[in-house]
Amino acid sequence: MLPKAETLAPYLRQIDETRLYTNHGPLVETFERRLADWMGFEKKTVLSCGSGSMALIGAILALRHRFQRPGNLCLMPTYTFVATAAAAQACGYQCHLVDVDRDSWALDPQVLLQHDRLADTALVIPVAPYGRPVDFQSWQAFTNETGIPVVIDAAACLDWMLTSQVALPATIPVAVSLHTTKSFGCGEGGLLLVQDPDLIMDGFRAINFGFLDSREAVIPGLNGRMSEYHAAVGLAELDSFDSKLSKWHSVAAAYHAAVSQREDTLPGHLWTCPDVSGCYVIYEAASAEDALRAQRRLMECGIDTRFWYGSGIQAHPAYSHLSTDPLTNTHDLAGRLLGLPCYTDLSATDIGRIVKALI
Template sequence: MTIKFKSPYRHRSVVPGLPAPSEYSALLDEITANGWYSNFGPLVRRLELGLLGAFGRPTECCVSCSSATTGLSAALLAADVTGAVLVPAFTFAASLGAIRAAGMTPVVVDVDPESWVIDNDLLHQALTETGARAAMLVAPFGIAYDWTKEIATCREHGAAVIIDNAAGLGGPRAPHGNGENIFEVFSMHATKPFAIGEGGAIFASLKSDMPLRAALNFGLASYQNAHGPFWGFNGKMSELHAAVGLAQLARFDRIVRHRQAYVRRYLARLATYSNLRYPLDSKAAPWQLFPILMPTPQIAERFVATAANEGLEIRRYYRPSLSDWPSTRIFSPCRVAEDLAERMCALPIRSAEPDADLVMKIVFEALDVALD
């Protein structure tokens, strides 16, 4: 029996942009000939080298994983930390889940109202008072951010840095200085710009290559090489997903150019509105979605409802704030993140989809109604 999914929207917020099977069918034949389907096989290694060449640095390794969430957990294990891990309140729930999955305790910290990233003063205070040995720094919406201050704060406290940049693969990356115990994790989920269906990539210092692979493979490699981590889980990427990734890598420059061009169209139209906040640099991300901060929660609700009446899905990120999740330890009140979560809307991005012009039209008609 064939099961078909039918979206309640004529225009979904995210349209997965995977390569056609014909673009990687030869690689599937190669997998069959090799008889190697998982466990860091030849296509996985080829994809890692390709990603490293396209987006990495000579001082880094690139380790693939089954998802960005498993990548975050593996990075925490590879950093050899235990106990509390700081995480910003304004992020997707996967950041929280990855810390818990690694056997550690998330401690939620409020964010800066301008940058939307973890507040550096609170980061310093929380590291001091909790004794946390790691901090997860989240790049909201995959927007490039210079982490120099935050990394310096973590270094001062001897804390590892895990950068959750799930939506940012293919965007600019800020330098990290001495990269030991600094990990940057990206997603290749079907909804992301670099879409392969499901998967992730971890960029870290060369020294972290084996510990990351051990964490993603039940800790087995650590026992063979006498260094940690000494436990882990199955978080490896399959050869099948790597085949899709190699095909995606070959065409990804064009995808990013199209998505950034769509953002430039947004920016040109948004310039006529005086009461909205949004990123101004079209090249700051590969753009899974484009965030706009509404003046009030009520206007945000009206905008979403008006667009839905025209068949367009508008998503709300990151809602609710992690500070509102049950059984979560909060360092201090997270008023900024809670306010952002109630007012933030994420506009759809199109590459070359047939509905690109119509989506743009519906967005601005709904904005006019919501702001009236």
């Protein structure tokens, strides 16, 4: 649930007064500054974008301008949402899909150091699946050692970053989504987070047609800016986010309480915040067969579920031509990680029904 009309009204009146509606207006600047303050970052480390995809694209174009690394090969996990591959391809990269670690569900930088295509790689995009915390410094060490630019797709990580006082990597942009479905949302929006002030300026150029303080396009760019209206929603969301975060944690606690109250043992593991983003509850079944059985039981009770990343990027017709490594862990995880209902006003009674059907 996003902020209601009455909480938006003061910000909408500001838009009426300034008559500034987009192009990095005062509400956008306030939104960026307040987010930076909350996370303990320097002022110019947060750049708002029109969507999470635009944040990824802005980060990729900024790195391409900075590093000018030859080639167009991009290594990324196949266990992710298709937006990761779409952003890389939109920037002219050829994606090669890599298997993920069985425990973290993500790329392992130490394993990737041994990849047989590393010498030809121009970009790496690690993903934080379901908003799981990312070891930013391990990826900074990877880029320091290899010279390969890295962009971290942390689409669902903002609630973790707002509560953990995490340190950003020195030269790696982090892209975040503010889509309605995320724990912190503004309808449609994204953030590019990076310590390096030159990279943040190149990111701004990339989402501003290549312009910065002039009418000359210095780098290739497009329109990926956040409007004042979406910033208004973001500011209202920020005003009450402590309360919303508490609701996400209450939902997680209610799930675990419902499991503990059952005499039968849950035949799998339940992942909730803070181990994943608050907007997810993930049931990790012991096998793909167990996950499908659980899904059928839930459907019979009128309860919807999702295999959020499907079978991986390579299973989508638009990306089935992409080269891949052997995907043993991806095939295993994709069949076992089942998304359960999760929203801020999900009642304890409904959660009890879900858990009963699951067991």
